[in-house]
Amino acid sequence: MPHDVSNTNAKSSTPSGLNVTVLVSVGRHPLTARARRSDQDARAVEMALTLQSASVSLLHAGQQDSENEEAIRGYLGMGIDSVDLIEQKPQADVIPALAKALRASAAQLVLTGTRAETGEASGITPYLLAEALGWPIITGLAAVEKIEQGTAVVLQALPRGKRRRLRIRLPAIATVDSSAPPARQSAFGPAKRGELAIHLEPSAIDEALGTWHIQPARKRPKRLKIVKSSSARDRFKAAAAKADGGGGQTLNDVTPEQGAEAIFKLLKEEGVLR
Amino acid sequence: MLDTLLPILLFSALALAAIGAVRRVRLWRQGRPSPVPTISGLMQVPRRYLVDLHHVVERDKYISHTHVATAGGFVLAALLAIVVHGFGLDSTILAWVLLAATISMFIGSLLVAKRRSPPPSRLSKGPWMRLPKSLMAFSIGMFVVTLPTAGILPEGIFQSGAGWIAALVLAAVIVWGLGEMFFGMTWGGPMKHAFAGALHLAFHRRPERFSNRAGGEHRSTGLKPLALDDDRTKLGVEVPADFTWNQLLGFDACVQCGRCEAVCPAFAAGQPLNPKKLIQDMVVGMAGGSDANYAGSPYPGKPVGEHAGTPHGPIVDRAGGALVDAETLWSCTTCRACVEECPMMIEHVDAIVDMRRFLTLEHGNTPNKGAEVLDNLIATDNPGGFDPDSRLHWAADLNLPLMADKREAEVLLWLGDGVFDMRNQRTLRAFISVLRAANVDFAVLGTEERDSGDVARRLGDEATFQSLAKRNIRTLAQYRFSRIVTCDPHSFHVLKNEYGELGTPETPADYHVQHHSTYINELVLADKLTFKAWKGGSVTYHDPCYLGRYNGEYEAPRDVLRALGIEVKEMARSGYRSRCCGGGGGAPITDIPGKQRIPDMRMEDVRETGADLVAVGCPQCTAMLEGVVEPRADIKDIAELVADALIIKTPDDKATQSKPAPAASRTVLEATP
Known part of the structure; x- marks a missing residue:
């Protein structure tokens, strides 16, 4: 069970260990649309916490309000002391702010979900970040097998349960989807006590986004495949x-x-x- | 010689006992503060002992007589011995009373010895096996030494010849007796239960459990709320010192009689829980040490001697090997059978939930489906993760009156999460047909209703419970109703006993809540329902824990069955001794493996009565008992039995009666904006 894995690794941040930054976002429950930790981002945090001798830091760029704060605190409840929150205006493009923060940090591996559950949810953020930072990107990370001398050996999830072993040069960005192990439970106490380190950054307003009309996505009915066969x-x-x-x-x-x-x-x- | 030796022995034993008492009190005071009324608490002890505690002990006549003889004899003998032999008061009358007291105590100790030859498995062995002999030593020693004072033997008989040898032997016997009875009482011997037990009665955490002269119901079963606002304190109990001091005192009062063990469904199912061992482990943790000296039945599948703890060390360690293992705490169904049976009034369930709170709220370590259920409750307000807007889909054809439309009704029907379960929907349909047959003015909250928070709270997630409860209270505050009726004893208990403390002056949460069986019984008594004669086979009734032990409702369901013309074949374990179905306390969610399943054992109880049908009154019980493989008795909710037997009035009557109802609701609809 993921919950049994001791999270002391995360807390004992040795300077020699690997610096992992997880980009987290505010999720949205599919049925009730309540703010929550995003499922894939939480899986990314889970993966970071299970890495041996890694020091994990969490980064979120977005606006700070009570509903968002509760969702972000959901990640703190997984046993993390603080999350860096770069405050941005609602219609800001968060890529420049995130790229700047990541460049300034000593992050060697950046983990995040494949796509957000709110906003544009285009899944393009990790690619744009990788481009801005000039780092390699790997999608659909299923497991990190080992990290040595600036490279990581990872398993990439392919459709139908296939796995591909890859060796990537660090620093790198990796996205996690639903094939990664599920996130551990978020505990109320640590979530409430954890620290939100708020950083103010100028927002690069996304002009195009302002003109968009955003509405909840609805599941489209699937066309039935009619099989004409008697057997x-x-x-x-x-x-x-x-x-x-x-x-x-x-x-x-x-x-x-x-x-x-x-x-x-x-x-x-x-x-x-x- | 004895005249000088005896006072010395008596007073040094008392002095040592006093030192031990101070040490023991300091052990308890390691716990968190909990204010108690000191003087009035102590004043209550005789009544609480003689009435409330004795009421529980008396369920076993043998041990109640034994205890009256032994304890009564000992208390009297000890007091008189201090007066007669300690202070040397030469009174023949007192000496005769002292003789009588020691005789009573001796007879009692013979009965104690008889019960322990051989000891039943629920009793602890070890030091407890020497207790009858120690009781005899004290009573015989005091008897013989009092004979000269009473004038039966000549004064000075112990100062001559053979008398000297007799005196030495007698002194040794008295030292043994005093050692066990006075010294052992505060230094951790079996007699500790008398000292700690008396103070536990005085400073009990739930004083409302005890009766008073005014009479009335004295029950206190709702869990205590946890303060979530304070950012610094940890939530729940991590180390033994996190219990309140009077909880620690309560653990120390345990007499290891094993009645809890005998009734615990988890223990019987071979799950790793034994309430007696759990309480003893808390004592071990409070004093520091290992459980190697424990001399009773272990947790099934967990040998004694592998666990140890300290007052400030964790009770549960993720890797195991601390004071108790997590699965021990998660095995509990919170059925309260142990609390109901405990002659020392120890609150096992409170302790277990306190420790669960830490595991869930601080560790984030609720086992198996626990985390998923809690996440669902947070996101969708129901444990199954269903769309909250689909709450009323099952009743699409029933045209249920909504509170949002009516604003007020005589009865608010609380549907509970059973609305998502197809089996329970049958029960709800049946009950609604009963309400309609009796022309009850009722309404439901519909999609405004949320889970009552019962499961979240028993799984230790106080935060989710309080969030759900407060939102439910706000919803209920908008409407006017004279009572809440529900088919779910868990919702019933939570609404009735646990919401009150979360109410605010603007939105008080003191509701008149009734279980559907109670309400149907009222309808029957008011002659609002007419029944066909019962044609089915023999029927037994399964008491739900949260209706019976938690709320004392044993009679109404039986009255309803009687009104249907059913003669209930009682199971051996029914009423306050009813065996849990295994569905409470989130036990089906945490699902700790054992050797057998609790519902299987319950259906075996049913089979022994030979009944063809079990009447139940709880969606959890229905689900658990129906999960038992056939052949077995059928399971039907009381509402279903009532609905099946209803005589619906003739179509003409019905038409004239039911037509005004929709019309009335339509006018209300127009009146609301």
């Missing part, structure tokens, strides 16, 4: 079968240039690049 075996096979993309292409043992070429070609075909 139960066929229907079961159809229901359990992989949803094959069909047009995909797997490239093995190619040079980065060849890979980039293939991706470039695909993006042109799809009309993403012109």
